[in-house]
């Protein structure tokens with residue numbers, strides 16, 4: 075077993091870290107307060123091809139479609155500096171652009187994938203509804219066939235990139251059968267009449283990332299915009315989320331790493347009782363637990379990426395990675411705040427933001443409870 079990164083992966087890691095520290099870090103606090111992403115950074119990220127990471131060069135991407143580990147490294151490095159940016163690019167790449175590349179027709183790739191990969195248009199994956207969260211099968215947004223077009227009616231909530239996205243993957247109900255056969259995924263261009271953005275959420279964490287409601291009132295979508303097949307949306311959504319969870323795990327590894335680094339730095343600076351607090355065993359044990367948790371999350375994330383690239387069934391691995399990495403990020407952020415004492419709550423240090431941002435990993439694309447269900451179901455039904 076070889077744990078080393080290739081020279082190319084090391085270069086990607088170095089370049090992304092330098093980029094994130096130079097361009098994202100200086101405006102992270104401002105973006106968090108304003109609750110919006112910086113447009114200059116957006117343009118620079120386009121130049122770096124971060125929006126086309128998982129897409130082949132022929133469609134305007136960076137050509138890392140068969141190197142998910144590199145995608146993880148990029149996402150991790152961005153997440154180490156700003157979780158709002160890593161959720162933005164992570165969602166765009168993993169659950170919008172990549173599915174169109176993997177499951178779309180050539181016509182869909184030419185029309186939708188190229189602008190997504192070049193970062194000319196941002197994407198969102200719209201699954202959650204007011205009464206369909208963990209239970210994705212409960213989707214009620216309806217799509218009814220009228221001639222060659224489907225008419226969409228309903229709304230979606232909590233969509234990452236929702237208010238700024240130009241291309242949507244929308245999970246809709248097209249039949250009355252059981253959930254497994256009743257759902258279909260549509261690619262929707264936001265210029266389509268009847269589509270509008272609803273409430274923009276005011277969130278605890280990842281505040282600069284846009285989380286919005288999407289409203290569909292008689293939105294007509296052509297037949298050729300169906301991703302995959304009619305009635306195959308539930309199965310496809312689960313596959314899309316399998317890949318998306320690797321991305322979230324990588325975001326959380328980056329965020330956990332940031333907390334760990336901040337805690338170590340502070341423990342080596344702050345003095346109480348005549349010595350650095352890092353010399354107290356109580357602080358050392360926290361740092362050890364943080365480091366072990368973050369590294370466990372990283373190893374599981376890289377393993378899931380490896381399995382994905384080898385063409386193996388990686389659903390179990392991605393759920394484990396997401397569960398462990400997100401809980402590690404939350405624990406690390408909690409401990410980093412504790413190590414900072416009162417300053418852990420103050421804006422003067424970044425750990426209060428890490429603490430707020432970390433919560434997202436345990437919730438979206440399947441809560442920790444749902445990951446535990448997925449993992450247990452897999453083990454009980456399919457074995458090891």
Ligand SMILES: Cc1cc2nc3c(=O)[nH]c(=O)nc-3n(C[C@H](O)[C@H](O)[C@H](O)COP(=O)(O)OP(=O)(O)OC[C@H]3O[C@@H](n4cnc5c(N)ncnc54)[C@H](O)[C@@H]3O)c2cc1C
Pocket residue numbers: 165198199200201202206207208209231232233234235280285434437438439440441442443444447
């Ligand atoms: C920052 C952020 C970004 C998001 N981005 C997107 C996005 O881009 N696209 C999108 O479609 N959605 C998005 N979501 C929605 C997210 O995926 C859902 O919030 C999540 O799946 C949980 O659904 P819910 O909020 O309805 O909670 P519920 O499903 O109502 O769950 C409430 C509680 O019950 C628990 N629970 C539910 N069922 C079970 C069970 N069977 N066993 C044990 N416990 C259970 C849950 O774990 C949770 O603790 C986002 C959410 C957030 C916070």
